[in-house]
Amino acid sequence: MRVAYVCADAGVPVFGCKGCSIHVQEMLRAMIGRGFDVELFATRVDGGCPDGLESIRVHRLPRLRANRDAATTRQVEQENQASRDMIEAAPPFDLVYERYSLWSFVGMEFARQQGTPGILEVNAPLIEEQAAYRGLMNRHVAEVVARRAFKAASALVAVSPEVADYLEKWPEAEGRTHVVSNGVNVSRFGPLKSEMIRHTDDLTIGFVGTLKPWHGVQDLLNAFSQLLPRFPRLKLRIVGDGPERERLERQAREISRTAITFAGPVLPAEIPAQLSEMDIGVAPYPQMEPCYFSPLKLYEYAAAGLAIVSSDIGEPGRVIEHEVNGLLCRPSDPADLARQLERLNCHPQERIALGRTAHRRVSQNHTWGHVLQRILETVDRPTPVLL
Template sequence: MHIAYVCTDPGIPVWGAKGASIHVQEILRAFVKRGAQVTLLTPRPEGERPSDLTQVQVHPLPPAPKGEPTRRARALLAANDALTKALDDLQPDLVYERHALMSYAAMEWATQADRPAVLEINAPLIAEQAAHRKLALPHEADNAARRSMRAAGLVCAVTGPVAQYARTIGGKNVIVVPNAVNPARFPAPEPRPDRPFTVGFLGSMKPWHGLPTLVQAFFQLRRAVPDARLLIVGDGPERARIEEEFAKSGLSDALEITGLLPAAAVPEALARMDVGTAPYHAMADFYFSPLKIYEYMAAALPVVTTRTGNLNELVHDGKTGLVTSPGDADALTRALAQLSSDLPRAQAMGAAGRAHVLAHHTWDATAERVLTRALSRKVRAA
C-alpha cells in the first residue's frame, strides 16, 4: 500500500523535536512498520531524519513566506494547487493528512479519486490562530477547513472537544484517537540511583502550561525537601522569567533547563526525574491531549497534573499519579511532598502508568486502528 502523508503546516518541521514533529514521525514510523510505502508531502523537509525513516520518500511542497500574515495565508491557499498536482503524480492508495490552516486539496483529491481519506485534527486551528497569533483571511480559513472536513472519509480527533469541533464544521465518521507512545523509545527503567528528589517538566515553556504555579510550588517544597531539584526539558518564552526567579531566590543551583532536546535524548532526561508534572491552568475550552503525560507514563514516572479538561481521566488519582486543583500551588506542593516522602509509592504509581500506556496507548495500535477503519467499506462508502 502506498500512503501519502500530508503535513502542510509551515510551523511543523517534520524532522524536528517539538511535540507535533514527534507526532508526525511516530505515525510515519507506524505506517512503515506495517509494510507501507510512504511518501511525505511537506513544506518543511529540512533537518536530519531519524535513521529508521530513511525509506520514507519526501516530496517538498512550496514553502510559505514568513512575515506579513495575509501574504502568508494567500500562499498557503495557493499551495493547494501544488498539492493536487503532487497527488496526481503520486497516485497513492490512501491519503492521511494532519489538518492545517488553509489546506483542503488532499482530502478532496482522495475523495474524487475514490481513495480512503483520513484527516487527523489536533486542535481547533482557526480559533487557536486567532487567539495566539494573527488570523488572516478568516473567511477563507473557515471555508478551507469545512471543505477538508466534508471531504474526509474518516476524521481522527485527538480529544472529545476536538471531535465535537470537527463535527460542527462538517466532519463525518469522527473518532477520538488520543496521543500515544513508542515503547521502543522507553525501555524499562533502571533502579533509581541515590540522588536528590527531582521534579520534572517536559515541554514548551509557555504560560498556559502552569509553570508559574510549578515554580511557586517548588519553592515551597524546598522548605520540606531542602535538596530537591527542578529539571525542565524544553524551552520557550517563560525561560528567562523562571531563571530570574530562581536567581533572586538564591536557588539557581536547584534548577536545570536543558533547552529543546532531540527526541532520542528525551527518555534519558526523563530517567533523571522522580515525578513528571503537567500543572495546566483552568481553561474552559481545554482540548489538549498532552504528549508529555503519555511520555512520563511510558518512562514509569508518577504524574502530577490538574483537574483540567479530561486530564483526571488520563491520570488516575492515587493510582498512576496525583491530581490537584488548577492554579493551586499549595495543593501541588502537597502532592510533590507526598511523593518525595514515599518513593516506593511513587515508583508503584509510575509502574502502573507505564503498564497502562503500553497496553492501551501505542502508536502501532493507533495506526492499526486508523487504517483498519479507513479501509473498511463503511468509511469508503461514506
C-alpha cells in the same frame, strides 16, 4: 499499502524536536512498522532524517503564504494546487493521511477526487488558537479551508473529546469524527529504573514540553518554591524551549540559582535519557476552557516509569486515574500541586508503584501501534466511536 502523509503546516517541523514533530515521526514509524510504503509531503522538514524513517521519500511542499499576506481564497486555491501537483506526480496511493493545518485542504480533496480514503488528523481548534495567540487577519479564508478539508475527508480523527466537540459544530464534519488519543513508543525508553528507593528530599522533579503559557510551568515553579525551603535537596529540571523561557528563567533565579535547571530544546531521541534523570513527571496545565490537549508528555513520563502529577483537566484528567497511575491536582493551584509533589517525595513506595502502573497501562493500550490501528479502523466505521 501506499500512504501519502501530508503536513502543510509551516509551524510543524516534521523532523524537528517539538511535540508536534514527535507526533509526526511516531505516526510515520507506526506506518512503516505495519509495512506501509510511505511518502511524506511536508512544508517544513528541519534537521536530518530521524532513525527508522530512512525508507520514507520526502517531498518539500511550497510554503503557504496565507497568514502573512491576508490572502484571498483564490490565492489559497493556487497554492494548494501547487502542492497537489506534487502529490499527483507520485505513483497512486491507497490512503492519504493529512495533519490538519490552517491553509491546506490539498490532501483530503486529492483523496476524495481520486476515490482514495482520506483521513484528516485534527490536533487542535487551529482557527481559534491562531486568533487567540498569534493573530488571524483572514479568518474567513481559514474557515473556507477548514470546511473544504472537513467535507472531503473520509474520516476526521480528533486527539481528544474536546477537539471532537469542536469539529462536530461544523456541518461538514458532523457524524464523521472519531476520538483517538495520542500514544508513545515504549521501546525507545528501554528497561525501567531499578527499584532502588532514593532518599526523601533527593529527587528530581521534571517537565518536558514547549514553554508556552498554556503549559503551566509558572505554576510548577511556584509549587517548587513552596517545597524547597523544607526539602532543600530537591531538584527541578525543565526540558524544552519556547517564548516563555526567558521569563521563566528569571522566575527560577528568584527561587534558586542551583536547584532549577533549564535543559533547553532536545532532539526526540534524547528525551528518554532526559527522563531517566527524573523521578517525577509533571503536567501542570492551568485552568482553561476547553482543554483540548492530548499531551505526549504524559505518555512519555509513563513509558519511562515516572510517577506522574497532572492537572485534573480535560484529557490529562482522564488519562491519569488518581492514586492508580498518578496523582491529580487542581489546575492553576500551585499549593495543591506542591502537596501532591510532597506526597510523592515522602512516600517512595507509592511513587514507584504509581510509575510502574503507568508504564504497564501505556504498554498495553497506548503505543503508537495501537493508535494507528484505531485510526485505520475509522475509515470503515459509519458512526463516530470513542477510543
